[in-house]
Amino acid sequence: MTLPKVDIDCSKIFHNAQCLITQLGLKNISVTPVTKVFLGHPLIAEILIKAGAKTFADSRLENIQRLAQAGITQPKMLIRTPMLSQVTEVVKYCDISLNSEVDVIQQLSEAAKLTNTCHKIIIMVELGDLREGVMPERLIGFIQQIVTLPNINIMGIGTNLACRYGIATDHEKMALLSKIADELEAKFKLKFQMISGGNTASIDWALNNTRATRINHLRIGEAIFLGFDSLTQHQITGLHTNAITLTAEVIESKIKPSLPWGKRGTNAFGEKEEILDRGCVSQIIVALGRQDVCIAGLTPPDGMTIMSSTSDHLIIETSTESVMVGQTVKFNLDYSGLLSAMSSCFVRKSFNLIKVSQ
Incomplete structure (x- = not known):
């Protein structure tokens, strides 16, 4: 067994995806799973297809290429504004892209024209x-510059909330997005197919909303894989929160003083935390570090407290029975932990491919 490793329970991911696709479907909201944290892994895509996914989304063109090269034929959406340097590949591999820059859309039009294809965009x-x-008051001028571009289909509009400042999705914001859609359609004689109301942070609003809305689409990753509401970090009812865990090995277990000694400066990362003298403590070191995973995204088992970390050592104090060298510690992950662990070449990925039924 090679450690550290991420264990992925595909049956639980299937369950979470199927629940969300079904429940949001009852609200006339379609779900596009975001495969970013799994780097566009084809095994995960196949599980999501069995759960009912009709499209896929990712922020990285490389991940979308991976899906396409693995034979995943479902439409694919690029959810980060395309780079000008990648417009040719975006048109080749992506059916839809999210956009906020006129220059980019103009270049997408040129690339699509060269290949005689039609590229769909969400503004x-x-x-x-x-x-x-785009700021709401500038949308009319924005669309005036792109509405007649050849080989571009303005599929709809969308928004992103919660990712930068944690701004919540609520009825006021979704009502505004719906109103903007109505006004733009009337102004430019368009008919939008998709009004994309955000990500995992929009699920609570969507499931509890009882008022009329144009929102008919969400881009969801975190809730499918971790089962949490990203705004509150509370479990979403009916979803698994332990589909993915990280296991690492203990490489030292000793009783040591809690207070370091000697002349002290900053550590290897420029940090100098305050330290209290708590006497001698039971300390273990796990073969896991900042080069492997975002340490702040780890939750250790009960009775263990993460104290500090270096690039390849994780120092934990334990209040339970003695932990022996060679034993393993299993951590739960939040989104930052999952994203970093899945992106690390030093962390092995183990897929539990229990057969799931459609």
Whole structure:
């Protein structure tokens, strides 16, 4: 067994995806799973297809290429504004892209024209989280510059919330997005197919909303894989929160003082934390570090407390029975932990391919 490793329970991911696709479907909202944290892994895509996924989304063109090269034929959406340097590949591999820059859309048009294809776009609208998006008052002028571009289909509008500042999805913001869609359709004689209301942070609003809305699409990754509401970090009812865990090996177990000694400066990362003298403590070191995973995204077992970390050592204090060298410690992961662990070449990925039924 090679450690550290991420264990992925595909049956639980299937369950989470199927639940969300079904429940949001009852609200007339389609779900596009975001495969970013799994780097576009074909095994995960196949599980999501069995759960009912009709499209896939990713922020990295390389991940979308991986899906295409693995024979995944479902439409694919690029959810980060395309780089000008990649427009040819975007048109080749992506059916849809989210956009907020006129120059980029113009170049997508040129690339699509050269290959005699039609590229679909979603125009992103800024609603307060201050990441990507056109300011609402500038949308008319924005669309005037792109509405007649050849080989471009304005499929709809969308927004992103919660990712930068944690701005919540609520009825006011979704009502505004719906109103903007109505006004743009009337102004330009368009008919939008998709009004994309955000990501995992929009699920609670979507499931509990009882008022009329144009929102008919969400881009969801975190809830499918981790079962949490990203805004509150509370479990979403009915979803598994332990589909993915990280296991690492203990390489030292000793009783040591809690207070270091000698002349002290900053550590290898420029940090100098305050330290209290708590006497001698039971300390273990796990073969896991910042080069492997975002340490802040780890939750250790009960009775263990993560104290500090270096590039390849994780120092934990334990209040339970003695932990022996060679034993393993299993951690739960939040989104930052999962994203970093899956992206690390030093962390092995183990897929539990229990057969799932459609």
